Amino acid sequence: MKLHAHNLGWTTRGKTIVDDVTLDILPGETFGLVGPNGSGKSTLLRLLTGLLPRPAGRVHLEGVPLESMSRRDIAQRIAFVEQMADTSEALRVRDAVELGRTPWLSALTPLGPEDRRIVTEALEATGLAHMAGHSWSTLSGGERQRVHIARALAQRPRLLVLDEPTNHLDIHHQLSLLRLVSMLSVTVVMALHDLNQAMGCDRVGVMENGRLIACGPPAEVLTPARIAAIFRVHVTPLRDPDDNATLFRFHCLEDHS
Amino acid sequence: MTALAASYLRPVTLWGVAGAVTLTLAILGGVAIGETPLPFDTVLKVLANHLWGAGHDVDAIDAGILWSYRLPRTLVAAACGAGLALSGVVLQSLVRNALADPYLLGVSAGAGTGAVAVTVLGLGGGMIGMSAGAFAGASLSFAIVVLLARAAGGGSAQLVLAGIAGSQLFNALTSFLITKSANAEQARGIMYWLLGNLSGVRWPDVTLAIPVTLSGLVVCVWLARAMDAFAFGAASAASLGIAVRRVQIALIGATTVMTATMVSLVGSIGFVGLVIPHAMRFVVGARHGRLVPASALAGAVFLIVADVTSRILIPGQVVPIGVVTALVGAPGFAAILIRNRRRA
Numbered sequence: 246m247k248l249h250a251h252n253l254g255w256t257t258r259g260k261t262i263v264d265d266v267t268l269d270i271l272p273g274e275t276f277g278l279v280g281p282n283g284s285g286k287s288t289l290l291r292l293l294t295g296l297l298p299r300p301a302g303r304v305h306l307e308g309v310p311l312e313s314m315s316r317r318d319i320a321q322r323i324a325f326v327e328q329m330a331d332t333s334e335a336l337r338v339r340d341a342v343e344l345g346r347t348p349w350l351s352a353l354t355p356l357g358p359e360d361r362r363i364v365t366e367a368l369e370a371t372g373l374a375h376m377a378g379h380s381w382s383t384l385s386g387g388e389r390q391r392v393h394i395a396r397a398l399a400q401r402p403r404l405l406v407l408d409e410p411t412n413h414l415d416i417h418h419q420l421s422l423l424r425l426v427s428m429l430s431v432t433v434v435m436a437l438h439d440l441n442q443a444m445g446c447d448r449v450g451v452m453e454n455g456r457l458i459a460c461g462p463p464a465e466v467l468t469p470a471r472i473a474a475i476f477r478v479h480v481t482p483l484r485d486p487d488d489n490a491t492l493f494r495f496h497c498l499e500d501h502s
Numbered sequence: 503m504t505a506l507a508a509s510y511l512r513p514v515t516l517w518g519v520a521g522a523v524t525l526t527l528a529i530l531g532g533v534a535i536g537e538t539p540l541p542f543d544t545v546l547k548v549l550a551n552h553l554w555g556a557g558h559d560v561d562a563i564d565a566g567i568l569w570s571y572r573l574p575r576t577l578v579a580a581a582c583g584a585g586l587a588l589s590g591v592v593l594q595s596l597v598r599n600a601l602a603d604p605y606l607l608g609v610s611a612g613a614g615t616g617a618v619a620v621t622v623l624g625l626g627g628g629m630i631g632m633s634a635g636a637f638a639g640a641s642l643s644f645a646i647v648v649l650l651a652r653a654a655g656g657g658s659a660q661l662v663l664a665g666i667a668g669s670q671l672f673n674a675l676t677s678f679l680i681t682k683s684a685n686a687e688q689a690r691g692i693m694y695w696l697l698g699n700l701s702g703v704r705w706p707d708v709t710l711a712i713p714v715t716l717s718g719l720v721v722c723v724w725l726a727r728a729m730d731a732f733a734f735g736a737a738s739a740a741s742l743g744i745a746v747r748r749v750q751i752a753l754i755g756a757t758t759v760m761t762a763t764m765v766s767l768v769g770s771i772g773f774v775g776l777v778i779p780h781a782m783r784f785v786v787g788a789r790h791g792r793l794v795p796a797s798a799l800a801g802a803v804f805l806i807v808a809d810v811t812s813r814i815l816i817p818g819q820v821v822p823i824g825v826v827t828a829l830v831g832a833p834g835f836a837a838i839l840i841r842n843r844r845r846a
Contacts, residue, residue: 291737294741296737296740296741315743315745316740316744316745316746317743317745318743319743320741320742320743321743323741324741325737325741327735327737327738327741330734330735330737330738331734332598332733332734332735333598333599333600334733334788335783335787335788336733336788340787340788340789341733341734344730344731344733344734344742345742347727347730347731347742347743347744348742348743350727352724352725352726352727352728353723353724355791393734400742
């Protein structure tokens, strides 16, 4: 699904959080958004999904301006997984995933067999099928994040937007989650903290102080010079002899000045 | 599609019939039991006389007690219990806090202040005037409590503390209004009414309480799926296609109207909105498609039973119904607190 953002901006309490971002997301790609804390990644993701009111600039979803679409229309096309959303409701895993069918159901229609099939598929795709009956409060952080992704998949979106999906997860769950995302056949936009993980995306955008300052294939965008300038760390690119992939090793800038 | 509708409708019809039967039995019980013992066949005869003019021969005083006094009282208790339970369900879903309830969040106190202001200061007049005053007070107190909770950091504890502050403020305003403007007899009457009292209920009150509760129920059933979507917060609901602002306004509006109407009719009755939805979550689960009708029914039955209890607890004296619900509700509140702690 093609998403086009033009001169997108967001200001709150006199502070500009996102400033004049123009960006195209191409159908089928996995797009990573990186940048230091407070650079506006989360806000940009919310703007792209139309979750913030009265932004500057425009977002077009396959040529249609987002502000002319209802929330329901948007939710049938874009699924958004925020950082660690929690609930105190006594929901089971399957209940939480069934919420993903909300945009496809009217107020009084019950979940049909087709909806149940989609929910089951989403549970299987995220490796949660055996936990469908588990209650939310018993899940670990990694399992909860997978439930959120399953819920987003049950929405049957064409664009999946993830805000730091690997945050707070241990390394095993980080890798299995990224592997899951990379195998999905939808367009993905995700904010990431780990630059090595960002290297696995098709394209990467770098944010600094609310502006998108670079955008392109990771190897071209994430250069040692740029990383030093934006993230204030020195990096040494290393090569993994197994598959020739580039890895970063980080050092304090002070140690190299 | 018809097969699908039928397979869904069958359990719905079944539960609907079971609910209607339970509610009818509770209403019959509420009408039959009271200070003056009346035989059950008299109860049925009086109802038959009024409902389809059966023409049974019954004592006029008995008929008066049953038809003009106990039946309206029982029906208002049912409407009130359902309305307060629904308000609890809505508030708990929207503010995502298991402890939300119109009484604890100060909405009832604000409604009381509004109703007293209308009665004592003579603003407007008549029952609708008092309900409108209660609505204004309820909206104001709810807004203040939510803004205060947000300013304090927006957590679960903050909301309950803000509710205490709001309740105290509006209860103090009510006391101030009574002291300043009411005479001794008025003051006594108002204080008794504020504790929750169904004694003065007559038929005109029924024609206000039942339509308000039914409208509230329709809004809640219609928005049940939207309330489900709030499980992970407003942003998550929006990303699931819910028009968050519109749903919040409709639900909070319905809650405030229901609470305000009930307070203006019977005073402030606490804990129904807290205890009933919680009990129902154990029985039917957390999904609002079931929780909403189940809570409405259980709230109605609970308040009828509480009203009957309030009439027969001390022979020859009516205990305020708010005292009865608090005696059940306060331990329930404690249980929820402990449960939440264990989960956290």
